[in-house]
Amino acid sequence: MKLRYVMGAATLALGLMACSHKEEAASESKPAAASAPIQAQPDAGKLESVDSAATGIGASPAEAVEEALKLAIKQVNGASFDLASEQVKATLSVAAGKDAGQLSAHAFAEYVAQESGGVVTGFKLVKMEEPGLLSKSYKASIEAKIAKFVQPASAGKLKIVVGPVYIDRESFKLAGIAVPAEQVAREIHQQTLDALANTGRFSVLDRELGDDVQQELDMISSGQTPSAERSKISQALSADLIWTGHLTAFDYDKKQARWNLSQRVIHVANRQVQLSNMLSGDAGKQGDGSADAIRRGMEGQIVDRIVGAILVRTFPVTVASRTGNNVILSQGGQSVREGARYKLVSLGQEVKDPQTGQSLGRAEFDCCEVVVDKVMPTMSQGHLENVKMPLEQIPPGGLQLRELAPPAAAAKAESSAPAASGKKAAGKKHKPAAGMFDADKDKW
Template structure:
């Protein structure tokens, strides 16, 4: 009986130990699970690509009358080796490093200087400095013999964001002929219009994904941030961010020749009422200038004319702000299209029947608009200058834009030349806009040529077909 009791007691102890072990294991698993960092979601937005700071190591040799002079000369050569011959050694970024041996005040040159000591002595330009070899001048040698020192220096170097090989562009100055513009009798400061155009151009060009757009409008704010670095108010490694300003390949500049929408009023001789109408438009001269040689790459004059408001005595629902916005949007769209047409012509990527996909979207094309389509041929060269004259172009038809996305456009072809239907989509290029809107008229009015099978284009979506006038024409009223 006693033996049986001992067995029962032993079995109970075993179960208790096993249970404790399982509990400990479960707690440990729970702790491990809670301490495991949460995995990043596959759908999380990527971090902004703003570059990073990495460490690079440079070996250089210098000479000098003293060992400190030789070390300082070696550091200077390391800077030139790493950053190039055109760096300004007198700038605050490099000045302290050129006297690093004097600033360290160390008698033992056969050591490695690292950490905060070398960073403080060089204003963060170096993170470590090690003397690899010292050659002293011979005691009985000729005058002028110097110390020769070989060093290994570590630089915190800023590595800019990785980006495709895109054209770098700056939206430059937009000039005006006056200080204000007139929109429907209201005066709008020219600076307001210019600011709106500039901001929209920067935004629209950035959204094309085909340019590196450099913004110079916030230079003072950026300089304030860089001053914090140069004045030593940020971590020493941030000194690597100094001297990283990117220069542009081309600059776009414009000059507004005209910009206005004018109210025209005529007093009626037989009443106190006025006959009021509105009309106007804009004109802009643009240039694309090569920064390196200041050569004008392209020059053009763009124009736009919003729909006029016909004469009426009943009053109009006119809004000066909306009209100004419409004119600015039209100008920006045509500027972007002009730049893209020259630097990155729009091509037809895919063609199925008369349905096509275009290589660009965003502000490069306008939904509902009609564009010319040409077939590209062989490139020709000027026999006198040897310069390329471009590829030959054969009319193919027209394309109506049905849908626009940020990167692509979708449309359908019309008026296609029957003899050119076998041309591959990649050889088809979209040309200038023919009309801002497209309306296909199945039953044209009687006063139009009904025998014509071609659709009718309108310059503005708001324009409509004139109504048929069945009554006899009115005689001219001398009171109007």
């Protein structure tokens, strides 16, 4: 009987061991959770701790430490940081009534971090100098870690504010229906803001939700949020450029759409007008001919032209890379249109006004045309046609996009017109002389 029990126990033990081995093997065969793709978080800025060393002078050790803390916070967050808030005042007064020995203790460093609510995340009293023959004040040298708000990467881009679209009338007539002009202006404004943001070239600043933004900042300043959040105050960005437009025509009659818009781009710092021109279009029939379809089509065409004009002036589209006649353009999105044909120029030497010394830009040489085959969010693909100069001598970035070129059929008709004057003129083709661009090679 005992032998039977021993055999049963041994069998059970072997079974349990086998199960444990299977479980271990199964756990080893499971893919690691870390292998799952990690989604990038939107960059909205972040709070981080910055090392700061400072020296303060006071009538007592506590006052010297308080002054050093003030200086450490200002060094990291600037003079605009709110030191008058109750929470920050409490942080700065943590040293009150303590002697040099207490201020040097590790417990005091922990107390500072606790009482500051995140403003000061680390503290160390490096040195305390007592009053001497010449100086009647205490001198405290400290090292601290101070909370700082770091702007998102997009803050380094060119900052632009989309101003209002002005109108002179109450309504526009589309297919016999009166459409409120204010609605059209508002939609063009919003679409322009969206399109500029989607180019990835600008930080587009909002000026319409000021009350809502101020409400959030008031929550921080009133102490309803952690004290470290105070470093977000006084971080508002000012614009580099302001765009504004004036819509003077927006009509559709007899299956033909017509619009006119004047626009300006103003440099905020010096009030100079960087761009001022009149845009106009003849949109033809739009959609199903209804007032809504016409309005949407015309608004889309206007926004495309606005964004294109701004980009050409501020961030000209360039040929980023080339393989034979296939090219990659440096911008996509709203910058170019798929299937469109554009002129390309090669850049030469910079030209300056001999009287004022102001740069007039760089010399331009007609190079070729590019037909856009595919538009992506950040770049575009295309191919070159009608090449007029050796491409091998032009470095990457040396070709810039200009205005729309005439369609291939129209260009061919124009070029064939002089041929009617005689076969001799038509048969003679212009070939660039060998090395004719060598003199300007170092300028491109």
